[in-house]
Amino acid sequence: MSTRYAMVVDTRLCVACKACVLACKAENAIPEGYCRDWLVEEVRGEYPNLTAENRSERCNQCSNAPCVSACPTGASHVADGGIVLVTPDKCTGCKACMSACPYDARYVTPDGYVDKCTFCIHRVQRGQEPACVSICPTRTLHFGDLSDPDSTVSRLLRSRPYKVNHPESGADPNVYFLV
Amino acid sequence: MQPVEIDFGRHNPGVDPQLHIWGWEIPAYLFLGGMVAGLMVLTAAVELRGDRPRSWAMQLAPFGALGLISLGMGALFLDLAHKLYVWRFYLAFRPASPMSWGAWILLLVYPALAIQGLGGLDATARGWLTRTFGARAGWALGQADEHRTPVLWATLAVGVSLGVYTGLLLGTVPARLLWNSAALGPLFLASGVSTAAALLLLLPLTDDERHRTAKLDVAAMLAEVVLLGIFLVGLASGGTPQRSAAHALLGGEYTAPFWALVVLLGLATPLALNAAESWLRRPATRLAPLLVLIGGYSLRAIVVAAGQHSSFALLP
Structure with a gap:
């Protein structure tokens, strides 16, 4: 089975410190006023x-990915590991x-091209975790290969209830939220 | 239902608090593209029925359409954020991408209109062309005449494709709940035919051409009314996402401009004026075509704006 990278977010541990946002901005040199990841705080x-x-x-x-289907030039594409x-x-x-x-996760950079989270593929290819995962002080974020049943993400999804955002979009997302 | 408070920590330009990436350029492009599609359909269909263009306005309509589509493509170019890479559209064909289809269809529009236009010219215009451009013009006119019927069918097919594409560009985006309707393709085609007829009615036509074009305009507007109804009923009778999207036009933020500019001013009033002029046997005024043009642009501007504000993230 081919590699299928995914992220698991433990909503029971997240304290909304935004370290993941800062780590991403620093690692990927995100322009001021933009972000590839963000915090949502929901009170019910x-x-x-x-x-x-x-x-x-x-x-x-x-x-x-609907973004890949919509792209007229092939700029948006699926790389190894489903990223x-x-x-x-x-x-x-x-x-x-x-x-x-469906997630409004993309933006146009000041240079004119569209940008988004890459799961820090440049780090993953070196055997490192994405910047947001590596910096998280409460170990809220987990990254790994869903096709490997022994990976942390696979074990967490087997052992804990979880949800994904907007499953009704039909996009089959790979960021999971432990609840 | 429990009260919910959401603090959303993202403020990306063009995306938050609601998507607003497409401004006036896209509605302008969809309006001009739809009008050109309508001109192609109208002029080709009329001639295929045996009526050659008589007035200079009808003869020059395909060449005018070339200018209009160029204006539309100019608006599209202005919308691109990475303008120097526009040529990338023509290094790939992506069957799943409506925008890729559109880019290639736009390339077919130019030769179709140019050849169709040449074949529709009368002897005076042909004489001028031959005197000005010599044997090459004579050869081109000969080719346009020799293949007249296939050219007209091709123009009709490209026109229908272009008109439907302007609607499906939006209709095939499931993430924007208001746009996600198959009715948008035929709706924008009908609206394009109607705006094309309205444009022609503002120009000097022969009596026969005017009568025929006015009839086609009314038929296109009636089709538009039916398709608009299907579009709204389809949304309003769907699940929560569709009903939420329909609310924008049925009680929400865009209700007043939609019903005032598109339905009342752009459809109901021109239809009523046409009926009154026909019933009272009065000559047609220019008011009805003008209103159709205003309604056609408003339809696209409102659908583009309202659609960007309808997303899964904003569902109750």
Whole structure:
């Protein structure tokens, strides 16, 4: 079975410190005012019966990626391990991929091409974890190969209840949230 | 239902708080592209029925359409964020990407319109062309005449493809809940035919041409009314995502401009004016075609804007 990279976010451990956001910006030299990952803090209910959930979100590296289908030039493509990437030299900045993304996870850089989370593929290819995963102080974020039943992500998804964002989009996302 | 408070820590330009990546350029391109599609369909269909263009406006319509599609492509170019890489559209054909289909269809529009236009010219225009450009013009005119019927069918096919594509560019985007409807393709085609007829009606035509074009305009507007109804009913009778998207036009933010500019001003009033002019046997005014043009642009501008604001992230 071929490699299928995924990320698992433990919403029970996340304290919304935003270290993942800063690590990503530093590692990938993200322009000021932009971000590839972000924090969502969701509070439900009425006092005193409140529940809170913190989610570190990013591109879901969908198995059925609508951004890749929408791209007219092939700039958006699926790389090894199922990671969705954008080749800047092929991107016209037409923004078809941005309108197709159910998660609004893409943006146009000041240089004119579209950018998004790459699961830090340059680090993964060196055997390292994505920057956001490696810096997380509460071990909220886990990264690994879903096709390997012994990987951390596979074991976590076997042992804990989880959800994905907007499953109704049909995009088959690969960022999972332990609940 | 529990109250929910969401603090969203993302502020990417063009994306947050709601997607707003496509401004006036895309509606302008869809409007001009739809109008050109309509001109191709109308002029080719009329001639295939045996009526050659008589007035200079009808004869020059295909050449005018070349200018309009170039304007539309100019608007599309202005929208590109990475303009120097525009040539990348023509280094790939991606069957799953409507925009890729559109890029290649636009390339077919130019030769189809040019050859169709040449074959529709009268003796005076042909004489001028031959005197100005010599034997090459004579050869081109001969080719246009020799293959007239296949050229007209090709023009019709390219016109239908272009018109449907302007709608499906939006209709095939599941992430934007308002756009995700197969009805948008035929709806934008019908609207394109209607705006093309309206443009022609603003020009000096022969009485026969005017009468025929006005009838086609009414038929296209009636088709548009039906397709608009199918589009809205399809959304309003769907699940939560579709109903939420339909709300934008049925009580939400875009309700007033949609019903005022598209339905009332762009469809109901021109239809009523046409009916009154026909019933009272009065000569047609230029008001109805003008309103059709306003309605055609408004339809695209409102659908493009409202669609960008309808996403899974904004569902209740």
